[in-house]
Amino acid sequence: MELICPAGTPAAFREAADAGADAVYCGFRDETNARNFPGLNFSREELGEAIAYARRRDTKTFVALNTFMRAGHEELWYQAAADAVRVGADALILADFGLMAHVAETYPEQRLHVSVQASVSNPDAVNFLVEAFGAKRVVLPRTLTIADIARLARQVRCEIEVFAFGGLCVMAEGRCSLSSYATGKSPNMNGVCSPPSHVRYREDGGDLVSELGAYTINRFPREEAAGYPTLCKGRFDIADARGYAFEDPASLDVMGEIDALREAGVCALKIEGRQRGKAYVGEVVATLRKALDARPEDRPALLARLRLLSEGQRTTCGAYEKRWR
Amino acid sequence: MEFPRPLAAPLALLPIPIVEGAVKLMFSSLMKRHPKLFDRLGEHRAKRYAFRPTDLPLVFLVEPARPAITLMRRQANPPADALVEGSLFRLLTLLEGRSDADALFFARSLTVTGDMEAMLALRNALDGSEIDLPRDLGAAAGPFAPLFSRAAAAIRRRALAGENAAWN
Known part of the structure; x- marks a missing residue:
């Protein structure tokens, strides 16, 4: 092969x-x-x-x-x-x-x-x-x-x-609109998933917080390995649970x-x-x-x-x- | 691999212009050998980039547009558009493209804040160049070039051995 x-x-x-x-x-x-x-x-x-x-x-x-x-x-x-x-x-x-x-x-x-x-x-x-x-x-x-x-x-x-x-990638390759939803730009049309112009990282009490546009994507405690700031790998509060809604990093x-x-x-x-x-x-x-x-x-x-x-x-x-x- | 503390501590006491003189000489030598180093930055050439080694009481401010490097005492908010923080040797292995920035970021060995587009452009520009610090800086060491290059290469081997051990 x-x-x-x-x-x-x-x-x-x-x-x-x-x-x-x-x-x-x-x-x-x-x-x-x-x-x-x-x-x-x-x-x-x-x-x-x-x-x-x-x-x-x-x-x-x-x-x-x-x-x-x-x-x-x-x-x-x-x-x-x-x-x-x-x-x-x-x-x-x-x-x-x-x-x-x-x-x-x-x-x-x-x-x-x-x-x-x-x-x-x-x-x-x-x-x-x-x-x-x-x-x-x-x-x-x-x-x-x-x-x-x-x-x-x-x-x-x-x-x-x-x-x-x-x-x-999330399982909709070529058709994923998550990045478009958050930033107006997508890998499909503009060649950028989570365009860096919209990505921000900040430290908050030892946690690493990643943001994409107006959305907080993830918060990584000090000892946890980090991931990319993409919505598909985001950790969100859903009902009473906090977790990866689409896929894990x-x-x-x-x-x-x-x-x-x-x-x-x-x-x-x-x-x-x-x-x-x-x-x-x-x-x-x-x-x-x-x-x-x-x-x-x-x-x-x-x-x-x-x-x-x-x-x-x-x-x-x-x-x-x-x-x- | 951390910069030895007994060597780092005196840097807090030395007048900045003395250390800065040596740093400017090295930067100028690098630019001579890699005149296209910042070409990939495009519109981000006008941005200012701060490098804050976690094991040194100093901050390095790089301005590709001039191009110039400035040294300042360690501070919380250096006057830069983007800031990267990690141990000195890690930052140097990134400068040479011998470590993968994403992997260091995933491992939380590297912190990046500020203008991510500018920082990504710089990361890619450095990665696309073929900087070899022992070779490039050795060229500026005159009669001491062989000695400098050998010593720098030995330090690099030790630093990279630490990186590889971390990967395993």
Whole structure:
């Protein structure tokens, strides 16, 4: 199976390529990119240099143009696609069907992957995108069990990539409006989940309080591990109870299920984390590379060290081993 | 790894201009080797960033627009748009991109307050650069360069060993 690794900067890109990534995914420094955070991402020139670096190591480069186009401003996304094709992207990762149509018509030879943001999770939807736009791979949303993935893989006519490690989204990828509700900006349209312009942290009697816009997201006592300031990971008072209404601050880790995923028909494992630093990227990619090549009984020891790098310093298999139907 | 207290205490007594002179020299040396260091900041280049080591009686104020660094006595509210607080060696490993800021934040080893957009931009700018303090600062040490670089590299190894132990 391929290991698909994140990069938010050229330095992180080189870390990922050097640490054993089969492919590195990244995006431009604008709202075509669902990780549109300040100081992050690539200029056209940087992307060209990164692709050249990757090719010397036999590593592929996937470019994520994974937000939804704004009506009347499609040119921003079209230009991004044109530039990514021009500098030699091995694949474009797209969420918007309109952009998929544009790319399929304008660059018929360009490899097209369906982003997780497209939230495509059943055989009819996948096969439609294969037939309509020539999609070669679908990145499945983190809502399916391994058995679901195996059933789907038998019925679709393209490669399957799944998230194996990193941040865990609420289960409505590409359709989540929580950030929009609190701030007016969303990952889907603006490329920012919990935009940092709306995030505040403050100390209150030893507690760390995180706020998003007008909302208090969480209050972490002194000894408790912290999480991201996203509404989906918020701890709220609901009736008489205080708790996580949507999901706990924990990260995804299904590397213990590598063999089951391979048998299910998965061809690529994706690491989330383009917003993370190069130290994280290097550490996680090197460890998961070793885990992929290791015997099953040796994997837990390798993977244990990654837990402390994770949100809330906890990991979960999430929906892959869903037991709450 | 904490900055040794016997070395930190005298810093509270030394006149600021003396320590600041050395810090400005190091900052200038870094800027010479990494002239594009703050390019990624974009609109946040005009912001002021304070670094308050928990184990030193000092605050470092960085102004990328000039670019300049100012040293001041430790205070509760330094005149900055964004403030980051952690042990000196942790802050230095972040400067080099050798530690992951999110992981340190999750572990509560790092505190960030103020303008998060500006701080995130700076974090990403530093992470995208390839600062190597023993190498970069050694270049400014003249005839003592090899000695300085070796000593600084040894301190860094020790600091990072502490970080890795924490991860395990």
